Amino acid sequence: MQEPDGHLFDAFVITRRPALLRTAYLLTGHAEDAEDLVQTTLIKVVPKWGRIQDNPEPYVRKVLAREATNRWRTRRWRETLVEHLPDREGPGASLTWSLTVRDALLQLPPRQRAVIVLRYYDDLTERETAATLGIAIGTVKSQTSDALTRLRTLIPDLSASDDSSVASLRG
Amino acid sequence: MLTNLLEELAREAPSDGDAPELLWRRGRRVARTQRLGTIAIAAVACVLLIALGTATWQQRAVDLPATDAETGTYLPTRFHPPSPYLPGTDSAGPMGRLVATIDASRLGWLGGTEGLVGVSAETGAYAFLDLPDAATAYLGEALLSPDGRHVAYWTTGEVADPIPALEGGTLNGYAVYDTVTGEVVTQTPRTERGIGGGTLVWFDPIHLGVEFGQMRDCCMSTDARSMIFDLSTGQTSAISSSLNTASTTGVGTVIVSGEESVILETDGTTVPAQIPMTGGRINGSQFLALTPDSKRVAAIFGNGIPGRISVKNVDDDDVGDPLPGNYLGVTSWLDESHVAALRGNSDSTDIDLVSVDISDGSTEVLSANANNARFAINLLDSPVKNQPAPPHPRSPWIPTIGAAATIAVAAWALIVWRRRARA
Incomplete structure (x- = not known):
């Protein structure tokens, strides 16, 4: 029989896991890695659940983001940097566009990737992003700037901020 | 965009993903594993710290073997170079009668100083003597009483008109430390600028001969006075003879050698003696050894040491034939026909304390490696015993750094373990 805390945990997982998986997917670029990251994060927060159950979301997202950046640190031996990403086959323009964005994200260093995802997808402020990643606000600013510069290089149409550019990019 | x-x-x-119940169970299992690992690592760290502390404590502890009730005192077969990190009597307690003291460097957490190590006559234990107000620069002149019960030494302290930046500090008196009770009797004579040019010599176990002058400037003292301090009454009585080159019998008489040699009693009476120039002395030896009946002396006569020992009567000019072998000095008479002397070891640079038979010059090693030792001369006829070597504690920084390293490694292991347990 499960403890009362466990029921609250179950409810949180059921309701919030899809959102966590979306963030994790942006952070990792792979479905399997996203599932693994979210699963690890959820297991990791269980010992602390008694203390965070009233408002678990900020802590869980903090663990998720830090796990994503720390994982890269411990698993970098498995990754190989390449000058050009291999061509991918895509049946449609939408998928091609998604692959372009994903590959561009994957070319960012993990911390820059995390800053971009937290700032532009999770809509966190610079202060919240800094607290989530455990870094200084100044670092968030510089990492954001560097990441955007890099993304504009990798996705040239991103430089144009009007919707038509986006539309053309999306095909 | x-x-x-x-x-x-x-x-x-x-x-999708694993069922929440499954994640919860795995999370609980990880928490348990983390706890167990944390406890295990903390336990190992504690055991290591306790082992480190125990080893350190055992190293610093002075082993006090049971005293032999029959004779009580022994002469060790060899002396050992003392560790500079030996404990002091402030922490180890009074040592009991000493067979010898050894000049040695003493180190601690933040530096070092000169020190005086006592060697127990009963147990063979070693410890630094914590002598209150001792002038450490003058510890080399500290003198063990003939029976090993007291240590006389010069004290430092404030005077009315101190000489600035005086090398070795300002001497303001002398003191006698009781090796059995730890009590100290201090004598602070009247002085404006401090005392200097001093000599300490024990007449017997309770009469201490003291000579000192008054400091005038950085390098000179004048008005040298000699006196005898009676430990049993605490009284001092002035004497007319200089004690500068005095040697003691240990039983109430000293002989002052020089141009006008005299034999001096504790009541101040003097008897002239015929003593040629001696070769000097080193640590642990005397200028000459006077028999308890004050009839004969043994010494290395002539210029310098090492040299050959001769025996002569104090009241005539004849010097007997020198005994064979070279010696560094004489210490005392062991009996009517044996003299304790110091001799360089032929196999090393060490100095041995030997018994010399004055009838034929034959020798027997009493204690090896007696470098820098000064003896309780009345105990030199004690049985020779192979006493245990003293502990040799190392720097206190070593266990401290070891403990810090253990804690750091434990913390690192905890972090790694907790990360692994989550994976």
């Missing part, structure tokens, strides 16, 4: 692109990409994220 970037937000829109990210939202579009996020739609490709997976949506």
